[in-house]
Amino acid sequence: MPAAFTLVAAAASDTGLVRQNNEDAAYSGRWLFAVADGLGGHAAGEVASAAAIESLRTHDAEAGPDALLEALGSAMTEVNREVARRAVEDPSRRGMGTTLTAMLWSGDRAALAHIGDSRAFRLRKGLLRQITEDHTIGKLVSDADFLAPVLSRYLDGRPDRSPDLGLRELREGDRYLLCSDGLSPVVSTERIREVLTSTPTPSEAVRQLVALAEEVGGPDNVTVVVVDVRKFDAGHQSTEPVALGSAAAETATR
Numbered sequence: 075m076p077a078a079f080t081l082v083a084a085a086a087s088d089t090g091l092v093r094q095n096n097e098d099a100a101y102s103g104r105w106l107f108a109v110a111d112g113l114g115g116h117a118a119g120e121v122a123s124a125a126a127i128e129s130l131r132t133h134d135a136e137a138g139p140d141a142l143l144e145a146l147g148s149a150m151t152e153v154n155r156e157v158a159r160r161a162v163e164d165p166s167r168r169g170m171g172t173t174l175t176a177m178l179w180s181g182d183r184a185a186l187a188h189i190g191d192s193r194a195f196r197l198r199k200g201l202l203r204q205i206t207e208d209h210t211i212g213k214l215v216s217d218a219d220f221l222a223p224v225l226s227r228y229l230d231g232r233p234d235r236s237p238d239l240g241l242r243e244l245r246e247g248d249r250y251l252l253c254s255d256g257l258s259p260v261v262s263t264e265r266i267r268e269v270l271t272s273t274p275t276p277s278e279a280v281r282q283l284v285a286l287a288e289e290v291g292g293p294d295n296v297t298v299v300v301v302d303v304r305k306f307d308a309g310h311q312s313t314e315p316v317a318l319g320s321a322a323a324e325t326a327t328r
């Protein structure tokens with residue numbers, strides 16, 4: 075089928091101002107975009123998010139609009155198996171896992187897969203909507219009088235860890251944002267919307283979003299991918315696929 079759109083994307087992953095390591099990872103490719111936020115002690119979080127992104131990026135291929143859901147769904151299953159495989163390599167990785175929010179597009183639509191508390195947003199006609207649901211539950215924190223959000227679902231290699239999967243219709247002018255929780259909810263949705271509506275290019279948007287997270291103290295690793303849906307442009311030179319954060323170490327593309 076003839077290409078309907080050209081997608082233009084940019085990504086950034088930053089350790090932030092407080093953490094020593096970057097346990098986030100990101101991928102921005104031709105057909106596929108993703109953000110992962112690893113968890114686990116002794117650097118296992120970095121291993122988990124890197125494993126997820128490295129495994130997922132092998133599925134950066136044109137699936138065809140009718141096969142998108144199946145392609146992304148089976149990719150997520152493989153990613154979960156890879157996390158399991160890496161976890162058993164080293165006892166210190168026991169219990170490690172990662173969030174994963176991924177978008178695979180083809181033709182006039184995109185499939186979205188999501189597990190954990192990273193987020194995807196869509197900006198359409200000035201309105202910014204979160205299009206993923208956080209997989210968290212409130213948990214009572216000792217000596218605090220509130221319920222802290224705790225991850226209820228993420229990829230940790232167990233076979234029952236199925237992500238939310240859905241299809242989105244792409245429209246010219248849409249802007250998608252995938253991000254780790256170092257951006258949202260650390261930065262308010264309104265401030266994120268201001269940046270997304272005022273920046274002409276994805277690369278300028280990701281630069282300003284990371285700066286916003288640092289303005290409020292950069293308490294966590296911050297990772298963002300911004301994807302613009304533009305009218306098909308046969309002359310568009312797509313940028314080289316890039317893996318960032320913990321996934322950059324092995325691919326050396328950062």
Ligand code: CA
Binds near residue numbers: 111254255256294295
């Ligand atoms: Ca995080």
